[in-house]
Amino acid sequence: DAGITQSPRHKVTETGTPVTLRCHQTENHRYMYWYRQDPGHGLRLIHYSYGVKDTDKGEVSDGYSVSRSKTEDFLLTLESATSSQTSVYFCAISGQGQNTEAFFGQGTRLTVV
Amino acid sequence: GQSLEQPSEVTAVEGAIVQINCTYQTSGFYGLSWYQQHDGGAPTFLSYNALDGLEETGRFSSFLSRSDSYGYLLLQELQMKDSASYFCAVNEGRRALTFGSGTRLQVQP
Numbered sequence: 001d002a003g004i005t006q007s008p009r010h011k012v013t014e015t016g017t018p019v020t021l022r023c024h025q026t027e028n029h030r031y032m033y034w035y036r037q038d039p040g041h042g043l044r045l046i047h048y049s050y051g052v053k054d055t056d057k058g059e060v061s062d063g064y065s066v067s068r069s070k071t072e073d074f075l076l077t078l079e080s081a082t083s084s085q086t087s088v089y090f091c092a093i094s095g096q097g098q099n100t101e102a103f104f105g106q107g108t109r110l111t112v113v
Numbered sequence: 114g115q116s117l118e119q120p121s122e123v124t125a126v127e128g129a130i131v132q133i134n135c136t137y138q139t140s141g142f143y144g145l146s147w148y149q150q151h152d153g154g155a156p157t158f159l160s161y162n163a164l165d166g167l168e169e170t171g172r173f174s175s176f177l178s179r180s181d182s183y184g185y186l187l188l189q190e191l192q193m194k195d196s197a198s199y200f201c202a203v204n205e206g207r208r209a210l211t212f213g214s215g216t217r218l219q220v221q222p
Contacts, residue, residue, distance in 0.1 A: 031209075033209060033210070035212075040214060041214060042200055042212045042213055042214040042215045043156065043200065043202075043212040044212070045209055045210070045211065048209045056209075058209065059211075090155060090156070092156075092210075094210075101146070101158040101161065102146075102148075102156075102158065102210055103158070104155040104156050104157070105155060106154075106155050107155055
């Protein structure tokens with residue numbers, strides 16, 4: 001299994017509070033991604049990174065920010081959590097080459113109350 | 114932007130063959146991938162097609178037609194453990210995958 005871990009695995013937070021989710025990899029892969037998964041919507045890209053300090057927005061980036069200060073860590077921050085951000089969040093990594101196989105973490109279930 | 118369409122649900126019986134279709138619209142295209150996700154689990158990679166044609170990996174095959182912006186995943190000799198959601202995904206540069214909404218496959222005995 002690819003070395004990718006997400007923390008925390010579960011979190012309940014209150015509306016208006018900031019929340020940070022962490023993704024840590026031991027594969028030295030260049031690319032890292034944050035997706036959210038909601039029923040009926042599949043996996044939607046929030047932000048991604050193509051190198052240290054190089055990040056870009058995905059299709060549902062509003063209300064989220066990211067940081068990548070070193071290769072192995074990619075942080076996702078909900079600046080002021082809202083109930084609409086209740087979701088399962090997946091981190092993924094991928095390396096170089098034609099085969100764009102992405103490896104996913106086990107997910108973080110976030111509930112905003 | 115990109116969009117992908119795939120059926121929301123498919124039902125089949127053990128031992129049968131099932132095909133899950135995916136059509137896509139994208140301004141740039143590098144390849145089409147397929148992922149499997151069991152309930153409560155993480156998506157796992159199944160296959161990738163960059164060129165037209167059929168790729169076979171055991172009981173699973175994936176097909177791509179770039180001219181038709183169309184692909185499919187073929188599952189043969191269905192087993193109960195194949196009950197899961199299946200996602201197609203396109204890569205449009207910078208290696209950020211865009212996923213379809215997923216097809217829930219239910220295999221019945």
